[in-house]
Amino acid sequence: MTAPAPATAPPHVLVRSRELVRPALAAAVARLHPWVGEMAGYAFGWCEVGGSPAAGPGGKGVRQALAVLGAETAGAPAGHGVPAAVAVELVHAFSLVHDDIMDGDTTRRRRPAVWQAYGTGPAVLAGDALFALAVETLAAAPGGPGAVRLLSAALADLVHGQADDLLFAARSWTGVSAREYRTMAERKTGALLGCAIALGAALGGAPETTVGALDQAGRHLGVAFQLVDDVLGIWGDPAVTGKPVHGDLRQRKKTYPVLAALGSPAAPRLARLLDEPGRAAEAAALIEEAGGRAAALAEARRHTARAEALFAGVPTAPAELRVLLDFLIRRDL
Amino acid sequence: MTAPAPATAPPHVLVRSRELVRPALAAAVARLHPWVGEMAGYAFGWCEVGGSPAAGPGGKGVRQALAVLGAETAGAPAGHGVPAAVAVELVHAFSLVHDDIMDGDTTRRRRPAVWQAYGTGPAVLAGDALFALAVETLAAAPGGPGAVRLLSAALADLVHGQADDLLFAARSWTGVSAREYRTMAERKTGALLGCAIALGAALGGAPETTVGALDQAGRHLGVAFQLVDDVLGIWGDPAVTGKPVHGDLRQRKKTYPVLAALGSPAAPRLARLLDEPGRAAEAAALIEEAGGRAAALAEARRHTARAEALFAGVPTAPAELRVLLDFLIRRDL
Numbered sequence: 001m002t003a004p005a006p007a008t009a010p011p012h013v014l015v016r017s018r019e020l021v022r023p024a025l026a027a028a029v030a031r032l033h034p035w036v037g038e039m040a041g042y043a044f045g046w047c048e049v050g051g052s053p054a055a056g057p058g059g060k061g062v063r064q065a066l067a068v069l070g071a072e073t074a075g076a077p078a079g080h081g082v083p084a085a086v087a088v089e090l091v092h093a094f095s096l097v098h099d100d101i102m103d104g105d106t107t108r109r110r111r112p113a114v115w116q117a118y119g120t121g122p123a124v125l126a127g128d129a130l131f132a133l134a135v136e137t138l139a140a141a142p143g144g145p146g147a148v149r150l151l152s153a154a155l156a157d158l159v160h161g162q163a164d165d166l167l168f169a170a171r172s173w174t175g176v177s178a179r180e181y182r183t184m185a186e187r188k189t190g191a192l193l194g195c196a197i198a199l200g201a202a203l204g205g206a207p208e209t210t211v212g213a214l215d216q217a218g219r220h221l222g223v224a225f226q227l228v229d230d231v232l233g234i235w236g237d238p239a240v241t242g243k244p245v246h247g248d249l250r251q252r253k254k255t256y257p258v259l260a261a262l263g264s265p266a267a268p269r270l271a272r273l274l275d276e277p278g279r280a281a282e283a284a285a286l287i288e289e290a291g292g293r294a295a296a297l298a299e300a301r302r303h304t305a306r307a308e309a310l311f312a313g314v315p316t317a318p319a320e321l322r323v324l325l326d327f328l329i330r331r332d333l
Numbered sequence: 334m335t336a337p338a339p340a341t342a343p344p345h346v347l348v349r350s351r352e353l354v355r356p357a358l359a360a361a362v363a364r365l366h367p368w369v370g371e372m373a374g375y376a377f378g379w380c381e382v383g384g385s386p387a388a389g390p391g392g393k394g395v396r397q398a399l400a401v402l403g404a405e406t407a408g409a410p411a412g413h414g415v416p417a418a419v420a421v422e423l424v425h426a427f428s429l430v431h432d433d434i435m436d437g438d439t440t441r442r443r444r445p446a447v448w449q450a451y452g453t454g455p456a457v458l459a460g461d462a463l464f465a466l467a468v469e470t471l472a473a474a475p476g477g478p479g480a481v482r483l484l485s486a487a488l489a490d491l492v493h494g495q496a497d498d499l500l501f502a503a504r505s506w507t508g509v510s511a512r513e514y515r516t517m518a519e520r521k522t523g524a525l526l527g528c529a530i531a532l533g534a535a536l537g538g539a540p541e542t543t544v545g546a547l548d549q550a551g552r553h554l555g556v557a558f559q560l561v562d563d564v565l566g567i568w569g570d571p572a573v574t575g576k577p578v579h580g581d582l583r584q585r586k587k588t589y590p591v592l593a594a595l596g597s598p599a600a601p602r603l604a605r606l607l608d609e610p611g612r613a614a615e616a617a618a619l620i621e622e623a624g625g626r627a628a629a630l631a632e633a634r635r636h637t638a639r640a641e642a643l644f645a646g647v648p649t650a651p652a653e654l655r656v657l658l659d660f661l662i663r664r665d666l
Contacts, residue, residue, distance in 0.1 A: 033496040102454035121435035124457055125495055128431060132488035135468050139481040148472040148481050155465035162458060163366040
């Protein structure tokens with residue numbers, strides 16, 4: 001008898017992209033001020049506080065894989081996507097470091113967040129350094145101003161999405177619509193996924209229409225990914241997600257399933273439950289009963305289908321794109 | 334009898350640059366998320382919390398003037414320098430917003446710092462947005478990847494200099510040399526001044542050697558400016574500087590005059606005085622007696638002379654550059 005493969009075995013493209021990109025990413029980080037470089041290494045899960053090598057897994061590296069696949073979609077060798085991959089991974093790390101400060105999130109990937117480990121001021125600086133390094137990397141790449149324009153558009157969306165997200169937290173339960181939330185998610189999560197694949201394609205020499213289609217596809221993928229993440233944040237298995245059960249409800253996060261359920265007749269009851277401590281399990285059950293979970297998954301499927309249709313319109317898109325999409329959206333949910 | 338002109342009347346180039354650049358800067362800021370845009374407007378001194386117009390003076394606008402003069406040095410109309418001016422003013426605002434968080438500085442230009450007025454998280458976001466907007470502005474300008482490379486090199490220096498500055502604060506009084514301090518000041522202050530004029534020249538179409546010379550000149554100007562600022566931070570007239578008398582000493586800042594004096598035989602006595610509260614006036618007198626003030630001014634003159642020599646090597650450099658330099662270094666000190 002052989003043990004069954006784990007349900008979430010990472011697709012090979014994540015592994016080969018990490019191996020391809022890591023040296024360039026490490027070389028970029030090595031150009032930073034040593035202290036700032038250590039914080040960057042900690043953020044990537046490469047080292048612990050003090051600089052000793054880390055045992056942690058780090059992130060999945062979805063964005064670097066998308067950049068590599070973008071270059072391959074353009075018919076270029078994977079290596080042409082590396083500067084794009086480095087830039088988007090740096091931007092992703094920057095946004096996590098700063099978002100954790102803004103959101104007051106104390107842990108990230110089962111370790112103290114950078115601001116908890118090094119202090120708020122140093123974490124602000126580390127994020128700034130990662131951001132600057134991303135721009136520097138792309139400015140030095142052969143992609144020209146078009147590549148920097150793609151990145152800066154994604155950065156603008158990222159910041160806009162984060163602003164909306166912060167303001168949503170201050171509104172009442174019924175003060176945010178599911179539609180507003182979707183727009184926020186496209187900016188905050190979708191823009192950088194779209195940018196990753198579009199940037200890879202642009203550096204690979206793809207025509208502008210292909211770059212645009214891949215950007216759109218990545219954005220839909222990002223929204224779908226966020227919605228699945230929202231479902232996992234309420235009903236996910238803590239052993240798999242690494243987050244406490246009903247965590248998003250106890251943190252009073254206005255995620256898609258909650259907002260969808262608040263659009264149903266159960267809204268007044270649900271809003272009361274959400275405001276009472278210790279009743280997260282009941283709230284989760286009511287959200288499911290009111291159709292919030294089903295609505296989130298249906299919306300995720302819609303965005304996945306749109307991403308797939310856009311990929312299908314690009315005949316050179318490699319099959320691994322579809323594999324990665326399947327992995328991210330976890331069809332078995 | 335006419336009243337004497339105030340000693341610090343701003344040179345005309347500051348006024349005409351502000352008038353030229355302001356519409357483009359305001360248009361850029363208007364593209365931000367409205368909430369983030371308000372914070373940006375507050376940082377620029379354009380509005381108060383809530384968005385009502387501000388009475389405050391805002392910054393001097395030195396960087397935008399240098400960008401405009403850079404374009405004119407290239408023989409281009411002033412307007413060609415505007416995207417450079419917008420980008421460097423945005424980067425400067427970003428760095429002040431984030432530095433105030435890192436340094437724990439609660440006031441800026443006689444008003445609460447952005448993080449005091451809006452909270453730390455929102456201030457992190459506002460800085461990020463200003464940073465992203467700067468990159469976006471330059472990526473959209475006709476200068477091509479060379480312009481973005483100039484800006485990203487300055488950003489890397491800026492972050493490196495800020496990291497050094499933060500670490501200096503944690504060292505002992507004799508643990509930082511005057512030379513290390515000068516390198517930090519070139520990165521933290523000089524790089525963006527150099528970038529401002531170089532970027533303006535690049536967008537104006539100046540040859541690379543001119544761009545490089547102007548960049549170097551701006552860096553020397555920045556170091557000189559910082560040294561003069563250090564002298565004012567200890568011995569400046571609070572009515573003029575807007576800062577408390579001996580403020581930098583009471584904040585235990587390791588500035589050039591202090592570090593220079595700590596290189597003299599007075600070091601042990603001075604280190605003891607600096608560590609005792611309420612003895613800032615005695616410390617200031619001892620620093621002056623030990624030659625710290627004279628050393629800072631001499632070093633400022635050296636850097637000013639180097640900037641002037643570099644400007645002199647560029648025959649098309651307008652006379653207003655020299656006027657601006659005189660204004661910034663305040664020869665009457």
